[in-house]
Amino acid sequence: MSIDQPTDGFETRALHAGQDPEPITGAVIPPIFQTSTFAQPRVGEHLGYEYARTGNPTRTALQVCVAALEGAQHGIAFASGMAAIDALLRRLGPGDHIYLGDDAYGGTYRLISNVFGGHGVAHSAVDLTKPETMAENWNPATKLVWIETPTNPLLTVVDIAAIADITHSFGAKLVVDNTFASPYLQTPLALGADAVVHSSTKYLGGHSDTIGGFVAINDEDWAADLRYLQNAVGAVPGPFDCFLTLRGVKTLGVRMDRHNENATRIVELLLGHHAVTHVLYPGLPGHPGHEIAKEQMSGFGGMVSFRLRGGIDVAMKVAAETRLFTLAESLGGVESLIEHPGVMTHASVAGSALEVPADLIRLSVGLESADDLVADLRDVLDRVG
Ligand SMILES: Cc1ncc(COP(=O)(O)O)c(C=O)c1O
Incomplete structure (x- = not known):
């Protein structure tokens, strides 16, 4: 039986979710599975892992744990916060539009305007402290609304639940970058967000010794797309980075x-x-x-x-x-x-x-x-x- 339960308190989940003792040796801490590939007993059969871009047990432990902290069904880890953001933005195609806050993290803005903009995705940077203005001027091509709260670096706070209601009333999805607050201080999925993204380089890792990104999500279809992209694009964190992030998350x-x-x-x-x-x-x-x-x-x-x-x-x-x-x-x-x-x-x-x-x-x-x-x-x- 798993030692973690969804009803456990935050610190209990941080220490135990996804981190049952390793079954072969009993190692209490999920080991760093520093391997690129996994032996298969027969052609077409494997023991849960085939190739380490597709999956690695150290990464699985991290994914289960941080998903549990965000109250999410699914967690998908990436090589950096920007790689996680990129995977979410790939929901957008030519002709689509995204709203983002007018003081979003500069790297997010650069990716949306320069990279996705170059592929025909339009954006509007708006003052999301007044979400009713966005609602009144809603661009019908909008597929995503992207918020940070508090923002980097102006520490603007926006109302996640109110923006989720507006976004959903127009049939779009809401992403919250929860890097500044961390799931200890704020859980956007519980407030109506569709996906949460982190630069786990920051508070999740917590020791300035690794780069990483994370998406926590309940939407089954979107989670499947993200898992597909994680493997297909390959912007995955290495096992040592997953270990370091998970060690950070414990505290x-x-x-x-x-x-x-x-x-x-x-x-x-x-x-x-x-x-x-x-x-x-x-x-x-x-x-x-x-x-x-x-x-x-x-x-x-x-x-x-x-x-x-x-x-x-x-x-x-x-x-x-x-x-x-x-x-x-x-x-x-x-x-x-x-x-x-x-x-x-x-x-x-x-x-x-x-x-x-x-x-x-x-x-x-x-x-x-x-x-x-x-x-x-x-x-x-x-x-x-
Ligand atoms: C709020 C926020 N989101 C995303 C990122 C990007 O994360 P990373 O540097 O891990 O790619 C950063 C980086 O500073 C950030 O501050």
């Missing part, structure tokens, strides 16, 4: 609790500092999406963005001069990172509708001692302020 709950706490301490510092003009964090009562975030999230996460008095020069200095916050792209790891989205992660949207302010800094608040993080950031803000 997702405790990590997210501490990310929430440390981010709250950083927000308190920023709110009181004269060098800072705006603090963007869904946990703030003054954040435009705060009430929705309280409804659909169980915590506000570890991502904090802020804007500085003095424009881009000051922002560049702050990003470069912290001691503990490492200047680097990516997010969601145990260590704190700082970046300038305009020049770094979101350079690909410069000049587009999705351009981000030049005085914006994004923090991924990690798990160091909160006092040290606050002191580090205060030091640099005092120097520029």
